Amino acid sequence: MRRRKRKQAQAGDYSRKHCTNGGRPVSETPHLTFDIDQPGMSKGHLVVPKGADCEALPLPVFSLNKGEGPRLLITGGCHGNELEGPIVARRLIDWLPEAQTCGRVIVVPVLNPPAVQAWSRNTVVDGLNLNRVFPGRADGSVTERIADAVSRLLLPMADIVFDLHSFGPNWDLPPSSTTHPIADADLMAKTVRMAEAFKFPMTLVWEHHDTSGMFDMLAHSQGKVFVCAELGGGTVGSEALAIYEVGVHNALIALGLVEGKAERPAFRQHKSNQTLETRSSDELKSPARGIFEPRCSVLDEVKQGDLIGILHPMDSLSANSIDLRASTTSIVCAIRSGAHVDVNEVVALLARPQSLKIYGG
Template sequence: MKPSPIVPTVDFDAGGVQHGFLRLPWSRDESAWGNLMIPITVVSNGEGPTALLTGASHGDEYEGPVALVDLARSLDPADVSGRVIILPFLNYPAFRAGRRLSPIDAANMNRIFPGQPDGTVSQKIADFVQRQFLPLADVVLDFHSGGKTLDFVPFAAAHALPDQEHEARCHAARDAFGAPYSMTMLEIDAVGMLDTAAEELGKVFVTTELGGAGTATARSIAIAKRGVRNVLIHSGILAGEVVQSPSTRLDMPSADCFVFSETDGLIEPCVDLGDRVAAGDVIARVHSATRTGEAPVDYHARLSGILAARHAPGLIGIGDCLGVVATLV
């Protein structure tokens, strides 16, 4: 395997607090010998587990970046037993552009793992995380929300895994996060995800969906800030007690959770996020945006539960995810 071109300006074996960069050579019109400088913080103190904390894998999701820049600024190494690696803006070009995908190579950072050291900019970042960070990590917390096109009830999530002991460790960390909802999550396509890369290496992996619609709220950011510290406490990296809060357990037991639009048009929501629905209920209808006088197309829940996610913009395209119904456990 070819070496990574990324050069860290921090020492992952040194103690204390280090704020620096992952320096990735990036030659372009504006700078022939330029670099992409991806901010990173490492906080280390003595023996203990390592946590890898990432945000902005998709650049239009903001709870993780806010919580992680706050943690990077405030985390005292005297309170740490082990090491915390903080990457608030994993897909830094996408984050700076306010876009889901990188404006450099149009890559979805959370669909290209394990990456390539001689690939595109995004593939090089994924390769560095895969080869340098995941082997160091005992626990990985990867923040997500819905970006500009989806909105979610705020949940922390883990996946169903073939190894029951591994699954139990991931689910325990998810529950420790303490989001208002705790999800056993089903992915539409798990190939190339950081989730899958970490889980295949046996790491404790937790992800989130904390809101969306291309923004964040005071409530969703507070959930993220509390949750990241809870996971560090649960993992033995920070001292103290996990801050307990009520959490509703949710499951996505099958692909019947997902409702996809088969038409283009104007969405009329019929239930709101968090509302209970029964199988067969209309969760939304799509009206024609090209002519009046046509009947809308109704979209029905195929499971009973709550509306856990919905399409955020008022217009929808054919094939877009219209909603997700999660079952109550």
């Protein structure tokens, strides 16, 4: 409770410092404060213009330009309660300038400062999810203006995007590189190969029902390879961060941006990489309100009828606990890490080996 009040106070502090009710119109266009094309390491800000709801936001940007080669954009902090991404992005700045051999890497550690400062998934100013409003609007609210600035100024500079997430605090998910199904079979194959290059314990092609306005969908529509890195657990831990950083380093090696030999990090005694797919029909949902108790772990192989978890109703004296079981042979790729859930809320994601051919079209 104290932590929640502290975060709410921080959100209020942010609004008082940066946001207004003065009804002022957007007074400028998004712009970079430095010459991003200059050779070597350079840094400055992507300025998101002020609007009626918020003052201008300067997003720190690092550019590492070593000439010809792949053009990569790395972003973190899209969701404010997923902090591994910003940490790993800043770690890259410590060693990548010396290690990079070619190409250009643009790093934006925090896309959404208001959300990160409030430890909130959505932007505290307008309540919007940044990863559901791309390509954004120049005359929109602050979240839409952030998306507009990134879409107009940074995305065109890249052929490949790594967006660093961490799945949120209420889920357990192994370090994973993820993408969504892509109709273009060639782009789908390139994207899966890039995702596999991270050598995380799991590569996941995730059919998601809520993809409108997502950053990767915009990039895919422009023919760009986009990989989202994810992990779960609710806390920022040293082991997970180490695996995360190794995975990004592996992907940079695969692109030829740095030299070296890829590593395959171990996670809970798992050292192999699996490429899986999960569809909307693979979501295991709660049949009632209650507290969900997980009874298996991520990467467990389960058969039809195996126990995934138990739902404990808490608002009835007569309701029995409900067993939630696997409907088919599958692999547990994500599971709620113990939480109060509502009716029809997802509590687990199940998956199976991935096949590219079903996505061609």
